[in-house]
Amino acid sequence: MCLAAPAAAQDCRLALVLALDVSSSVDPSEDRLQREGMGRALLAPEVAEAFLAGDPVALYAFEWSGRNAQVPLLPGWVMVEDEPTLGAVARGIAKSRRSHDELPTAVGAALGFAATRLREAPDCRARTVDVSGDGMHNEGFSPDLAYSTFPFENVTVNALVIGGAENSEDLAEWFRAEVLHGPGAFLIFAEDYDSYEEAMKAKLLRELQPPAVSAISGRDRPAG
Structure with a gap:
């Protein structure tokens, strides 16, 4: 897996941050469904095709829970330019x-x-943050304060x-009211963790379509 090297804007179409909720409301089986589901979603043929169509995507992934508990899942930014790199990221x-596994839900800290x-x-050319979560914020500074404090100009969440x-x-x-942010921001809803993989696949496909950010807002349920 290669760390992303400095790149000109015309060489990278999207910087995508994937944030996974590991707060205390997520039990061990749900956590495993989330991680493995994201890995399978990244390798779904239609998602892989979208990743590798045109200029590359830079990817960063981390888990979040309490106000001081954000842990990277990858070795920094990864520039996804080919199938082996995407496979390494997914695995x-x-x-x-x-x-x-015992901490509250600090959405503001995750956004920061x-x-x-x-x-x-x-x-x-575009920057997107993708927050997965199963509970409302209950610790630390709020999402609203995160948006007013940290640099979110031209960032879609x-x-x-x-x-x-x-x-x-x-x-x-x-x-929808507190977390969605920026041009074309949207929400995908999964009924439960068993539905997470299909929801993640639907969301990635939408985020990877030109111009890398959807122009439609609102609550969406993946087909199927």
Whole structure:
């Protein structure tokens, strides 16, 4: 797996940050479904084709929970330019192990961490943060404060909301109101962790379409 080298904007179409929720509401089996589901979604033929169509995508992935608990899942930014690199990324995420399982849900801190990592990203034409979560923020500074404090200009933040742990309608509405940010931001809803893989696949396909950020907002359920 190759770390992303400095790149000109015309050489990178999207810097994409994937953020996985590992707060205490996520049990061990759900955590494994999330990691392995993301790995399989990245390797789905239609997703791989979207990744490798045209200029490359720079990818960063981390897990988040408490206010000081954001842990990278990959060795920094990875420039996805070929199938072997995408395969290495998918396997790395699928085989990763969570660092915490007892902490609250600090969405603001996760957003701040993502914005800081984007400062280190290659100079891509678009920048997107993708937050997966199954609960509302309950520790540390709020998402609103994160957006007013950290550099989110020209950054789109999408959400993959996982139902089951809380009232699904309330949870989706909270993410829509407090987390979605930037041009074309959208939300994908998974009924539960068993549905996570298909939801992640649908979300990645939408994010990878030109111009790398969807122009449609709102709650979407993946087909099937």
